[in-house]
Amino acid sequence: MRDVAIIGVGMNKWGELWKQSIHEIFVEAALEAIDDAGVDHIDSMYVGCMSGGLFNGQEHLASVLADYLGVASIPAARVESACASGGLAVKCGILDVMSGASDIVLVGGVEKMTDVSGDAATFALATAADQEYEVYQGVTFPGLYAMMAHAHMHKYGTTSAQLAAVAVKNHANGSKNPLAQFPQLITVDDVLNSVMIADPLHILDCSPITDGAAAAVICSLETTKRIDKKPIVKFTGFGHATASIALHSRSDLTTLTATTEAGNRAFKMAGRTPADIDVIEVHDCFTIAELMVLESLRFFEPGQAGPATEAGLTQIDGKIPVNASGGLKSKGHPVGATGVAQIIEITKQLRGEAGDRQVKNARIGMTQNMGGSGGSTVTHIMEVI
Amino acid sequence: MRDVAIIGVGMNKWGELWKQSIHEIFVEAALEAIDDAGVDHIDSMYVGCMSGGLFNGQEHLASVLADYLGVASIPAARVESACASGGLAVKCGILDVMSGASDIVLVGGVEKMTDVSGDAATFALATAADQEYEVYQGVTFPGLYAMMAHAHMHKYGTTSAQLAAVAVKNHANGSKNPLAQFPQLITVDDVLNSVMIADPLHILDCSPITDGAAAAVICSLETTKRIDKKPIVKFTGFGHATASIALHSRSDLTTLTATTEAGNRAFKMAGRTPADIDVIEVHDCFTIAELMVLESLRFFEPGQAGPATEAGLTQIDGKIPVNASGGLKSKGHPVGATGVAQIIEITKQLRGEAGDRQVKNARIGMTQNMGGSGGSTVTHIMEVI
Numbered sequence: 001m002r003d004v005a006i007i008g009v010g011m012n013k014w015g016e017l018w019k020q021s022i023h024e025i026f027v028e029a030a031l032e033a034i035d036d037a038g039v040d041h042i043d044s045m046y047v048g049c050m051s052g053g054l055f056n057g058q059e060h061l062a063s064v065l066a067d068y069l070g071v072a073s074i075p076a077a078r079v080e081s082a083c084a085s086g087g088l089a090v091k092c093g094i095l096d097v098m099s100g101a102s103d104i105v106l107v108g109g110v111e112k113m114t115d116v117s118g119d120a121a122t123f124a125l126a127t128a129a130d131q132e133y134e135v136y137q138g139v140t141f142p143g144l145y146a147m148m149a150h151a152h153m154h155k156y157g158t159t160s161a162q163l164a165a166v167a168v169k170n171h172a173n174g175s176k177n178p179l180a181q182f183p184q185l186i187t188v189d190d191v192l193n194s195v196m197i198a199d200p201l202h203i204l205d206c207s208p209i210t211d212g213a214a215a216a217v218i219c220s221l222e223t224t225k226r227i228d229k230k231p232i233v234k235f236t237g238f239g240h241a242t243a244s245i246a247l248h249s250r251s252d253l254t255t256l257t258a259t260t261e262a263g264n265r266a267f268k269m270a271g272r273t274p275a276d277i278d279v280i281e282v283h284d285c286f287t288i289a290e291l292m293v294l295e296s297l298r299f300f301e302p303g304q305a306g307p308a309t310e311a312g313l314t315q316i317d318g319k320i321p322v323n324a325s326g327g328l329k330s331k332g333h334p335v336g337a338t339g340v341a342q343i344i345e346i347t348k349q350l351r352g353e354a355g356d357r358q359v360k361n362a363r364i365g366m367t368q369n370m371g372g373s374g375g376s377t378v379t380h381i382m383e384v385i
Numbered sequence: 386m387r388d389v390a391i392i393g394v395g396m397n398k399w400g401e402l403w404k405q406s407i408h409e410i411f412v413e414a415a416l417e418a419i420d421d422a423g424v425d426h427i428d429s430m431y432v433g434c435m436s437g438g439l440f441n442g443q444e445h446l447a448s449v450l451a452d453y454l455g456v457a458s459i460p461a462a463r464v465e466s467a468c469a470s471g472g473l474a475v476k477c478g479i480l481d482v483m484s485g486a487s488d489i490v491l492v493g494g495v496e497k498m499t500d501v502s503g504d505a506a507t508f509a510l511a512t513a514a515d516q517e518y519e520v521y522q523g524v525t526f527p528g529l530y531a532m533m534a535h536a537h538m539h540k541y542g543t544t545s546a547q548l549a550a551v552a553v554k555n556h557a558n559g560s561k562n563p564l565a566q567f568p569q570l571i572t573v574d575d576v577l578n579s580v581m582i583a584d585p586l587h588i589l590d591c592s593p594i595t596d597g598a599a600a601a602v603i604c605s606l607e608t609t610k611r612i613d614k615k616p617i618v619k620f621t622g623f624g625h626a627t628a629s630i631a632l633h634s635r636s637d638l639t640t641l642t643a644t645t646e647a648g649n650r651a652f653k654m655a656g657r658t659p660a661d662i663d664v665i666e667v668h669d670c671f672t673i674a675e676l677m678v679l680e681s682l683r684f685f686e687p688g689q690a691g692p693a694t695e696a697g698l699t700q701i702d703g704k705i706p707v708n709a710s711g712g713l714k715s716k717g718h719p720v721g722a723t724g725v726a727q728i729i730e731i732t733k734q735l736r737g738e739a740g741d742r743q744v745k746n747a748r749i750g751m752t753q754n755m756g757g758s759g760g761s762t763v764t765h766i767m768e769v770i
Contacts, residue, residue: 002484021517044625052512053438057520059512060467063627063760067634073646075625076761077473080463082445088462092477098484099387127437127444132406135442240429240460242448249452261458375448376461 003221004097006382007229008037009344014181014212014332022056022112023068029213029337030069030108037217038227043102045069045076046092048085048109049336052078054124055113065110075102082128083285085109086214086339087369087378091238093218103223108215109337121209125335128372130246142206142286144247144373146198149288151253153200156303158291160200164191165309166287167204167329173316174326176356181210181332191287205287210332214340216347233350237270237381239263245375259296259368262377266366270381274299277381278362279349280320281342283370284327293368294322297379321359324349339369339378350384388606389482391767392614393422394729399566399597399717407441407497408453414598414722415454415493422602423612428487430454430461431477433470433494434721437463439509440498450495460487467513468670470494471599471724472754472763476623478603488608493600494722506594510720513757515631527591527671529632529758531583534673536638538585541688543676545585549576550694551672552589552714558701559711561741566595566717576672590672595717599725601732618735622655622766624648630760644681644753647762651751655766659684662766663747664734665705666727668755669712678753679707682764706744709734724754724763735769 010032017025026047034042045066052061062076081088086109093107113121126135129144152158168188174180191204224232239262244250250257267273274297282297284290291305299320300308308314314322325331325345328338346365348354367380395417402410411432419427430451437446447461466473471494478492498506511520514529537543553573559565576589609617624647629635635642652658659682667682669675676690684705685693693699699707710716710730713723731750733739752765 051438051444053436053509054444056516057508057512058516059436059439059465059509060514060630060757060760062466063756064515064630066627067630067760072627072629072760073642074627075476076466076627077477077625078465080444080465081447081461091460092462092480095477095480095484095486098486099480100483101480123442124438124444127442129445130449131441131443240462242451242457242459242461244457245445245449245452257458371448372445375445375452375457 002098002100003234004094004218005221005224005232005234006216006218006347007224007227008033008217009347010036011179011214011341011344012212013179014210014334016114017211018114022110023065025112025211025213026065026108026110027069029215030106033215033217039104039217042071042074042106043104044074044096045106046089047078048089048339049078049111050080050082050085051124051127055111056115081376082371083335084339084369084371084376084378085336090340090343090380091240091378094235094238097218097220104217104219106215106217107340108213109340110213111334111336112211113209113334114211133246142198142201145286145288146201147247148253148292149200152288152292155254158306160192161188162306162310163205163287164188166284166290167191169309169315170284170323170327170329173324173357174330177326177331180326180330181208182330201286207285207328207333210334212332212334212337214337214344216340216343231351231384233347233382234385235380236383237266239265239379242376243374247373256292256296256374258374258377259293259370262379263297266379266381272381276364277320277366278364279324279346279359280322280366281325281345282322282368284323284329285333297368316357316359324354324357324359342367342369343380346382350382387483387485388619389479389603390606390609390617390619391601391603391732392609392612393418393602394732395421396564396599396726396729397597398564399595399719401499402596403499407495408450410497410596410598411450411493411495412454414600415491418600418602424489424602427456427459427491428489429459429481430491431474432463433474433724434463435465435467435470435496436509436512440496441500466761467756468720469724469754469756469761469763470721475725475728475765476625476763479620479623482603482605489602489604491600491602492725493598494725495598496719496721497596498594498719499596518631527583527586530671530673531586532632533638534585537673537677540639543691545577546573547691547695548590548672549573551669551675552576554694554700555669555708555712555714558709558742559715562711562716565711565715566593567715586671592670592713592718595719597717597719597722599722599729601725601728616736616769618732618767619770620765621768622651624650624764627761628759632758641677641681641759643759643762644678644755647764648682651764651766657766661749662705662751663749664709664731664744665707665751666710666730667707667753669708669714670718682753701742701744709739709742709744727752727754728765731767735767
């Protein structure tokens, strides 16, 4: 197997970017990644985007973006796995380099979600669930995660305050991230007193609607050494898995089987265990998601992630720092870009470039990017060599 | 580089499949491909679909389809490049096998286009063009190809009768394909007297709106030999390229640069030239497209594909048989499935299983699958070994 490293990253300030088109947002991030990498060309490109069709009336997005980036003629593919589209783009780029077909690949993600009304955005997001058996019955995404939260509370005694502790921690981290959409500090009371969206999830338990892009340049280890980019950050493992798309098909609502499977594949490939990981970015689309993901990856025993979060074990100076970037909750969640932004945060942490949110002695990092209510998951393990 | 072969194909009868869901259509084709391959598992899956969001309100499609196919837990990715989504799925599957990450991969494509009104379908298809500079100004896809047709007529003297000859030939071929949506024989007069859609393109110059799926199982050559599937059909080359998305950015409307580039890449990889190809499936979304593609791939000199078609050189018993399957024109064009169906036709031709439309002594075949008005193209060369 050909070794693959990451040599450049780029991301713009996320938020409600009404003055920019989806092209401009992507190109800004892509040019920064290419500049950071110091390469004079790219061989191919993968773009993660959940729904350019429903949000922007624009499919064929990889060709559009390659054209606007000025690299048309190279192979460019859009890949989609709902909210895991960004992680999928990274994985496809790695396979491309591993195969030998490409040497230097741009992987990116983008979503411009504020061009449509809130209702239209809710509909677009719901297309990640089972349209026939869930959405047509009126379920929205907060509703799906609310059901999982209730099941988790019932089985393990998880509390609303523990959920709130996830949001409080992620906003504290995000306050140290100049690119975060909502860098404001919040308290547990703020969360518990915020408007209820889908019981037990308050609005401050939910990640926001965001416009944003993220991009990275990956390449073969030989090329990385030739470019002499240091420190070298290498992908040592990745995992990709699917699961039942609809909640009613699952035997247990409190665990995420695709996350467990994708995690196991990455751990096996890298020869690592959760105990080896110094820093991790996980998919906290809702506060309950962060707890379920940490348990599904076995960073904590089932039911223990809530108490651990309240005890500070997942803070930047804790036992396992989780979402030092601010996570989806504070940094924002432009769906297709999220998985790539996770890769960027881990790269910065491993390079020692994370500023005020730097995790000390971070040498091995991991990402977990999830689609829909857990119907797909992509994980990556990255290490400084 | 690891060699990759194709060992199973499956496709349902295409048409207006109102009694079946998008899941059912895909699963039917996928099960047939798996059965044809004789494998007991698949390691991963790629699905080409242009717009599950706009046509069916369903994104996250690869997870949905993996779930309905009963293989959830495997890695499954949806890939999109407008009308070239199917070819892209095949290419991504090949890279996956080449990389060593997977050994046996299901590649498929699906589109269910008749669940929405004609207006909505026209809008969905237009999202393959530049939304800001083309679609908002009122251009539809027939309009874009009509402009290319006018330019071609002006530059080379191509006639409406030559365009019609493409449709007549493809319907003649499709009449021998039991899975074709429109197997009716037509005449040049039928085409010229049919309703005008966008001058000079009549409705019988246009491919139809179609529901359908296509699937194939590909795997490493070692595994193919172990399974002892004969004859062995191997991928010897592939090419993937992009071009300016909007027509106004192109220096010449009569040629398709992404097709030329993707073709050159495949020819170079396979060590072949157009003269070596025994049978080819090309993207005849409109009759003018078939002529421009054949010239862009250098099967004919610029301006010569029309006269060649009128002279019968592209018929099944001609110098270079083009679209023996009936092409998009007669077989139908469920956008995401088309590129995979092209691969199926070439597989059947190389296996000698194409029935009444069999090309004699077909040993080397090629496919050309195009996105939008030519903004992306994926090509494959396949050979019997």
